[in-house]
Every structure is written in structure tokens, then in C-alpha cells.
Amino acid sequence: MWLEILLSLVLGLVIYWFVSRDKEETLPFEDGWWGPGPRPPTEDESIRPFKVETSDEEIEDLHQRLRKARLTPPLEDSRFHYGFNSNYLKKVLSYWQNEFNWRKQVEVLNRYPHFKTKIEGLDIHFIHVKPPQLPSGCTPKPLLMVHGWPGSFYEFYKIIPLLTDPKNHGLGDKHVFEVICPSIPGYGFSEAASKKGLNSVAVARIFYKLMLRLGFQEFYTQGGDWGSLICTNMAQLAPSHVKGLHVNMAFVLRNFYTLTLFLGARLQKFFGYTERDVELMFPLKEKMLYSLVRESGYLHIQSTKPDTVGCALNDSPAGLAAYLLEKFSTWTNTEFRDREDGGLLGKFSLDDLLTIVMIYWTTGTITSSQRFYKENMGGGFLSDKHHRMKVYVPTGFAAFPCEILHAPEKWVRVKYPKLISYSYMARGGHFAAFEEPELLAQDLCKFVGLVERQ
Template identity: 85%
Template sequence: MKEKQQKCRGHPRSTSRCLRDLCSYTSEGGWINPGEVVDIGVMWLEILLTSVLGFVIYWFVSRDKEETLPLEDGWWGPGSRPTGREDESIRPFKVETSDEEINDLHQRIDKARLTPPLEDSRFHYGFNSNYLKQIVSYWRNEFDWKKQVEILNRYPHFKTKIEGLDIHFIHVKPPQLPSGRTPKPLLMVHGWPGSFYEFYKIIPFLTDPKSHGLGDEHVFEVICPCIPGYGFSEASSKKGFNTVATARIFYKLMLRLGFQEFYVQGGDWGALICTNIAQLVPSHVKGLHLNMAFVLRSFYTLTLPLGRHFAGLFGYTQKDVELMYPFKEKVFYSLMRESGYMHIQATKPDTVGCALNDSPVGLAAYILEKFSTWTKSEFRDLEDGGLERKFSLDDLLTNIMLYWTTGSITSSQRFYKENLGQGYMAHKHERMKVYVPTGFAAFPCELLHAPENWVKFKYPKLISYSYMPRGGHFAAFEEPQLLAQDIRKFVGLLERQ
């Protein structure tokens, strides 16, 4: 070390400058020529630049790699999978009821115990029990379930066994077709706490558009299945039944119906199931239309806190700013207010399910509260939750009855546990993009607005993005004509490409 210090003292600069000027000493005690040090520095710089360039290339390549989910198989029925071939027959089905079923409902309604609401609480504490009394009175004394069953049976119902589960669906074909034309097959998937009944008012705009004021250039035949564990579709007997398993079953359903290529549409869980179908079998999906998008894994979501002040920089439009800001109120507080149910259902669904499956009044309060604030968040300021401003009581109670009469509320809630119970980004599909032509309808009162750049990050082949003039989470139920028009717009753009 003394020798090193002496040599450095002989240098015209200080020791520290000497070292920076490449006067280096090896661990073996020998000196390195400054020129050799420069060569080593250049070498490490080249390695560093090569590594950075390789990372950048990898990032771009991996980012745009068109991955697909593996198309596996499953068995979700009770017990072990039978050795024989599964019955692939498609059987007609009819919704039925009985006086015993209705009498049991009425007896349970008569025994309901309600807690008086706080003064001026409106819907800020949940469903206001004063208004609930009015709904229960209508349900008990005026609602005609037998008549609603007839309405449900207006469309053809079927069941078929897939992966051990009886899958229920309606299949509605056009009443008439222009000469030489074939209808476009469209799979429409509901979410929670909805049902296939959500699509009853949109179906005529899709299957018989000319009779409902729309052109006949796009005529669809519509298939609306029940998610397994919802309504008339059998619930899984085994753990792990998630949206990917549902997507695979619905894909098999479409093949069984004879459709090699088809369109898919959905919101809520339906949006994720349809997305998964596109990730599983992109060559079979002609187009994907959504009115909700799960796009939280995106660079753009990190820009939320600053987006109001740097909207142009982050690609946000003025409409985006209106729908997302102030951030604390329209995003943070809104999600905190509306996501309590999700935490319960993603962790302990069976506990609350016991209560809801035993009390029709409790079930109605639990579900109808979502049809209030998810339709428009400001409805929580109203004594009646604004429910009848957008829906009829007959329609709302019909949806409730589909959960009540089938006893499916607990199994429907388990879907949250299976999809969210493993943690954030635990599933491969959450990290994958979707390379199928996509259309998106952004309804202004959706729980969380998804700007176009968010959607395009997850769905690079986004060809249609629409700011809808009104409407919320239950788009097909609330604004059937608007949603039908946007589906038609998307298909028109796609077919002209």
C-alpha cells in the first residue's frame, strides 16, 4: 500500500484524482496499464449496453407476443369422472313453478324482521328498510311469478352436460332473415348479481332489428347461458371453478351448437369470461364486445393521481377527466364504498350465503342494493335508491326469483372466491393481452371508467371505443337499444376491415 501511495504521490494529481484517472492496483499487487483499464471499461460498457438493448428488445417482443391460454379439460360434477363418454345431447328445458314454491315464499316474506333505518340515511347505509317494505309488499301481494315464468319461456331454453355440469342456456334465432343471409352467432354472458334475464330486452334488437327501428344489415342469433352455479346451470362440486373453466365450457357449448366462429359479448364476470374465450381460442372468436374491462395491470393506471393535471400527456380526453375526477371521490372512495361485498365473497362466501339462501327479503335487499348504486352512484342520496327510475319491479323481482327458486346465491358468490381468492394477478390470463378484434362501450355510470388507452393496452386490436350517452353497470338490462346499436357498430367496422 505504501508503494501505491508513493507512486500516486508521484502523479501530478491527488490520490483520488489519480485513481479516477485509471491509476489502478490489482488485488495481486501489480499495476494495470491505464490503456488496459480503458479497454476493460469499454468492455463493461459494451456488456451493459448490450444487456439494456436486449432487455428493451425482449420487452417489446414479449409485450406483443400473441400468447394463448392452454385449452385443457375438466370435470366439475360430483365424484370421479365416469369412464364412459359424456352425454352430449341438447335437451329442451322449460322454467316451471308450483303453488308450493309460491306459498313457501309468501310464508317466509310474512315472517321477515326489518330494522328501522336511521333518520335521513337514504341508501348511505345500504338498502333503506322503509323502501324495502314497499318492495316486499308488492312482491307478496301483486307480483305474479306465474306470469313471469311465462315471460321467461317466451324464448327457447335448453340444457346440455359439459364437463360434468348441466349447462342451461337460451338460444334465440331470428324470426325472419333477408334472402340469402345467415345470422351472426353471438354469445352473451351475464355477471353477478345478474342473470340471463338481463338480455331479454336486448335480444329483439339483435335478432329482429328491422322490426325495432334498426337496419337489417346485421342480424344475430343469440345464445345466453347461465354461468355454472347461477340460476339453472348446475354448480361445480369441486374447488377451482373459475372464469377460465367457464370460458372453456361456453366454447364447447358453441361448438356443440355447430358454431366454429362466433362473436362474444359481456359485462361484469361476462366480460372476463368472454375475454378468456378470446385468450383460449382466438381463431374461433370473430369479435369481442365488452361493456366492462378488467385492465388494472397497465402502466396507465399508475397515472391516475396525475391524470387530471396532465391529461393530454397521458392520452386522456376531456370526457375521461369528467368521469374519473376528482380522483378521491370518483375512484378511491367509490371503490371503497362498493367493494365490501367483494371482500366477503372472495373470502367467506358460504357464511353470508347461508343467510341469503334462507331469507328471500334478505336476498332481495342484498341484490337490489347493487341495482341501485351500480346503476348510478348518486342514487344512494335517494330514499328509494332510484330503483324504479331505470327498472320495473317485475323485472327486478324476476331476477331475484332466479336466485331464490334455484337456491343459487351461495354458489354464485363462490365464483368470487375461485377467481379472486388466490391474490392479485395470481392467474396467467390476468397478465396476458387479447389479440382478437375488440369493441368497447364505456357507459358513464360504470363503477370504474376505463379510458380508451387503458382498454387498448389490454386489447391491442381495439377497433371501436364508444362513450355512451347514459347508463351504468347493467347495460343490457338498463339501456338495451344503446348497447345493441354499439354491438352493431362494432361488427360493421370489423366486417369493413
Template identity: 80%
Template sequence: MWLEVLLASVLGFVIYWFISRDKEETLPLEDGWWGPGVKSTAKEDESIRPFTVETSDEEINDLHQRIDKFRMTPSLEDSRFHYGFNSNYLKKVVSYWRSKFDWRKQVETLNKYPHFKTKIEGLDIHFIHVKPPQPPAGRSPKPLLMVHGWPGSFYEFYKIIPLLTDPKGHGLSDEHVFEVICPSIPGYGFSEASYKKGFNSVAAARIFYKLMLRLGFQKFYIQGGDWGSLICTNMAQLVPSHVKGLHLNMAFNSRNLSFLTPLLGQRFMGFLGYTEKDVELLYPFKEKIFYNIMRESGYMHIQATKPDTVGCALNDSPVGLAAYILEKFSTWTNSEFRNLEDGGLERKFSLDDLLTNIMIYWTTASIVSSQRFYKENFSHGLGTLKHERLKVFVPTGLAAFPCEILHSPEKWVRSKYCKLISYSYMARGGHFAAFEEPTLLAQDIRKFVALAERQ
């Protein structure tokens, strides 16, 4: 026991020493060119152009022909989702996709919000921009940039947008009303992919900052999970004076040594600053952290090393693409769903919503470029990039959803995000918070903004 106390004390000192050396620094706001060839000397076209999602008989017929030719692999008996996507349930998904899913109708749904494109650093950047139907009298709506991750898309935000832009119409207070901007990360969906190596989260953050300036916003709120969390964190590190507040539903902190403390055992968690809820979400350590990360990280190793190889297969087979992506919407929503024959997918999502997200990847042929984002961000190794070593000094809020892949206690988050003003243990939900629990996430965003406005 005394040895464990000594180890805890030494580790605590090392963590304090390691973290306390940081100064309030920002990332350099550089420039980039990700388009084809050499950057032209002519001024870049900064116009913002309306965009409409479209489809055609040819596109739909090609999809159906590929689905019809898919070769199904039988599942092992009683394998459920332990080996990945269960092919018995995949038959149902494919049957629905082929016979009942109406892509034309979903295209109409996608177009219910205004879409736009604009050129930034050589790439066509796609985004939706939704303004309040009735702006509050005498007040301007608060600009809010919301950034998705992988394997999601801008469509994840379709259910949360009305709760933020029209709260009164949904029985909520209109004290805080937002106009919401949801871009597609370059290489995802309708945003053009980089033609050059090296396009990482910092480059995406800089492009989205330029997008907000182009839309006329000098100060704004930002929100994200998954890659969106890292991109928004980088924005706060690049231009903190422009970011009024940063709200996350997933926290990146690869340089924090605090993640080692659970190894010391549950009995010291209180001494080390963890709550009972943290203990509940972190233990048993082998199951909740070690085995869960091992189970769920195989895709990351592939995409961070050889994304184009697996991407060739996924870009050629719509059913393969669906299985690869939808498996994440099962186990990342709740790791216990791997014990179910259907992966629990329809407990939280509709097949129409899930397949719409798949179709965004399929119709834009963007799965390969979306996977390359892993290689560009991880190729140098964790903890080696400057932004990983820098703290964040803008007002920050975190919504900690209980079924997130890795729980981040407030202690871990605060070690990087120095002005953490809101930390919420959410009642339910997992990785795809805006898609799965839009009401809960909207409530937490509103709570955070109320606190940030008082700063």
C-alpha cells in the same frame, strides 16, 4: 411541478417496459370435470335437451310464508341508501312482491325464448338460444354469445335480444342480424353448480366455448359485462381463432399500471393520453375512484373469502336476498342514487323485472354457488393468474358507460386488448347495460361488428 413531470415520465417508462414484454400467447385449452365424484369412463352425453322454466303452488306459498315472517329493521333517519338498502323503501318492495308480483306470469315471460340444457364437463349447462324470426335473404345470422355477471342472470338480455335478432322489426337496418345464445354461468340460475373447488372464469370460458362448438359454431362473436367480460376475455385468450370479435361493456385489466397515473393530477392527463371525457369521469379522484371503490367493494371481500357464511342467510330469507342484490342495482346503476330514499331503482327498472331476477336466484337456491365464483377467481390474489398477464389479440370493442363503477379510459383498455377497433363513450347508463340501456348497447354492438367484419 418539475417533480411531477419527472414522476410522470418515469412511470410512463415503467409502464411501457412492463407492457411491451408481452408476446402473443394463448391460454392452454385443458379439460375439466366439475360433476360429483370421479369422471366416468363412459362418453359424456352431448345431447341438447329442451328446458322449460316451471313453478308450483308449493313454491309460491313457501315464498309468501317467508315474506310474511320477515323481521324489518327500522332505517336511521335521513340515511337513504348510504347504509345499504333503505328499509323504508324495502317495505314497498316487499308489499309489491307479496301482493302484486305475479311469478306465474313472469315464468311465462321467461319461457318466451327457447331454453335448453346440455352436459359439459359434468355439469348441466342452461342457455337460451334465440334465432331471427326471419333470417336475412341470402345471409346467415351471426352467432353471438352474451354472458351475464353477478348479481345478474340471463334475464338481463331479454330486452336487447329482439334488437339483435329482429332489427328490421324494430326500425333498424338488417345489415347485421344475430342469433343470440345466453348461457347461465355454472352455479347461477338454472346451470348446475360445480361440485369441486377451483371453478373459475377460465373454466367457464372453456365450457362456453364447448357449448358454441356443440351448437355448430366454429366462429362467433362474444359479448359481456361484469363476470361476463372476464369470461369472454378468457375465451378470446383460449381460442382466438374461433372468436370473430369481442365486445365488452366492462374491461378487466388488473396488471395495468396506468391506473396509477390519475394520482399525478389532472394537469398531466393530456400528456399521458387521457381525453377531457376521461378526466371528467375520473375526477375528482378521491370521490370518483377511491371512495367509490371503497364504498362498493365490501360485498366482494366477503364473497372472495367466506361466501358460504353470508350465503346461508341469503338462501334462507327471500327479503334478505332481495335487499342484498337490489342494493347493487341501485348504486351500480348510478352512484348518486345512494342519496335517494328509494335508491333510484324505479328510475331505470320496473319492480317486475328486478324481482324476476331475484326469483331466478331464489327458486334455484343459487346465491351461495354464485358467490363462490368470487372466491375461486380472487383466492390467489390479483395479478397472479396467467390470464391476467396475457394480452388479447382478437378484434375488440368497448362501450364505456358513464356510470360504470370504474371508468376505463381507452389508454387502459388498449394496453391489454391490442386490437381495440371500437371505443365508445356512451351517452348514459351504468353497470347493467343490457338491462338498463338495451338500445344503446345494441347500437354499439352493431357498430363494432360492422368494423370487425371489415378486418
């Protein structure tokens, strides 16, 4: 009898192993039409140069609205604990109206070549930056970099020179990149969808088509925030085309290891967590639970009824600035909420911050950008197929210490079995390319080197 039981157990384990073992699935490559009206018989696939422009009327309208801003006085000693402190907002609005030079920033934006092309009914905006010079015998590596919310393609302006001209920026010339930074549809200069359902998988497919249209059959991808999910989806859609995936944020909450957090800090080493993991995750209530609750109110609003708050933000530049820049405070470092100025100028300049706000303001895309949350989370949090699927392309992960939630290597490896590089970054938070371009560039180059040595 015992022999029969043992054989049954062994047989059961073998069957379980065959059923549950990893399968290198790919997402089905579907198609879509997101433009207004029905799909036409043909679509213009030309790539057109584009320039950012402004006008006296646009600037005057902005200044009129700023002059009429109505602010509520903050509570005494509230700093940024109640959101964006209106006393500091007065200083931001004064600078915006009296010192910020939008025409000059438009010239900065046009420093790199901009283009547009129609894909699945939408005018997709992107910048395409080639190396100014190449070492003899060197071929640049195509790299797609994707932003998130509340960012834009402008987040990458400081890291682009490090990647396209690394030798002149102290990074050597072993890895030289050709960088493509698109705007997510409905963000900035990319056209917003006219139909429901444009989620991260659809955007991944659109950006994959963009890379093929540019002539790249193999390429690297990099992203944080929504960009990390879009790049992950690209690897799930077309793994043979994505040579390597580098992310600084990962959607890995569907994971057995997350349950081990509740066993306490003392047992974490038993489950393979490092001392640095424990430092970044504990005490659990403060660093994971309370922090998530504090910083996720926007997510619930935008995942359910984005158009309601969008009406207010699209009508008030002061409100838009407060709503967006608050994220550049506490998502850079949660401790910045203890400062009167939100710590905004610790990592950024007002010119850079207001340029991002102006991209949203002048294009009127705050509402369409927020709809991306509804399309991805409105039907059920982490319920889509791609969240259950693993990623089978070489992957690198940069763990910045001030990211909203820390993702230990154990968690990341479950989702990305081919994780070949996991780095604890020395400093930095959510907006990695914008905050710490040199650190991110170094880690990206390290990762690409590992991929090419395989």
C-alpha cells in the same frame, strides 16, 4: 470508450425489445370435471329442451317467509347510504307478496327457447334465440352473451329482439344475430360445481365447448362484469374461433397507466387522456377511491367466505332482495344512494327486478354464485396468468358513464391491442344490456361492422 458504452446501450435495448415485445400467447386448453364423484367413461352430450316451471307450494313457501320478515328501522334521512333502506324494502316486499305474479313472469321467461346440456359434468343452461326472419342472402351472426353477478340470462331479454330482429326495431338489417345466452355454472338454472376451482377460465372453456356443440366454429362474444372476463378468457383460449369480442367492462388494473392517475387531473392530457376521461375519473378521491371502497364490501366477503353470508341469503327472500337489489341501485348510478327509493324504478320495473331475485331464490343458487368470487380472487387478486396476458382478437369497448370504475381507452388498449372500437356511451351504468339495450345494441352493431370491414 463512449462508443463502447453507446453500442452496449443499443445492444441492451435490442435485447430488451426482443424479450419484452408482445407475444401472442394463448391459454393452455385443459379439461375439467366439476360434477359429483369421479368422471365417468363417457358423458351424455345431448342438448335437451328445458322449461322454467313453478308450483303452488313454491309460491306459498315464499309468501310465508315474506310475511315473517323482520326488518330493522332505518336511521333518519339515511336513504341508501347505509345500504338498502328498510322503509323502501317494506314497499318492495308488499308488492312482491300482493301484486307480483311469478306465474306470469315464468311465461315471460319461457318466451325464448331454453335448453340444457352436460359439459364437464355440469348441466349447463342456455337460451338460444334465432332470427324470426332473415333478409334474402343473409346469414345470422352467432353471438354469445354472458351475464355477471348479481345478474342472470334475463338481463338480455330486452336486447335480444334488437339483435335478432333489428329491422323491426329501427336498427336496419345489415347485422342480424343468432343469440346464445348461457347461465354461468352455479347461477340460476346451470348446475353448480361440486368441486373447488371452477374459475372464469374453466367457464370460458365450458362455454367454448357449448358453442362448438351448437355447430359454431366462429362467433362473436359480448359481456359485462364476470361476462367480460369469461369472454376475454375465451379469446385467450381460442382466438381463431372468436371473431370479435365486445365488452362493457374490463379487468385492466394491471396497467402502468393506472399509476398516472396520482399525478393529478392537470397532467392527464399529457398522458393521452381525453376531457371525458378526466370528467369521469376526477376528483380522484371521490370518483375512484371512495367509490371503490363504498361499493366493494360485498367483494371481500364473497372472495373469502361466501358460504357464511350465503346461509342467510338462501333462507330469507327479504334479505336476498335487499342484498341483490342494492346493487341495481348504486351500480346503475352511485348518486341513487341519495334517493329514498334508491332510484330503482328510474331504469327498471319491480317486475323485472323481482324476476332476477326469483331466479336466484327458486334455484337456491345465491351461495354457489358467490363462490365464483372465491374461485377467481381467493388465491390472489389479479394474480392468475390470464390477467397478465393480452388479447389478440378484434375488440370493442363500450364505456358507460356510470360504471363503477371508468376504464379509459389508454388502459383498455394495453390489454386489448386490437381494440378497434371504443365508445363513450351517452348514459348508463353497470347493467348495460338491462338498462340501455338500444345503446348497447347500436354499439355492438357498429363494432361488428368494423370487424367485417377489416
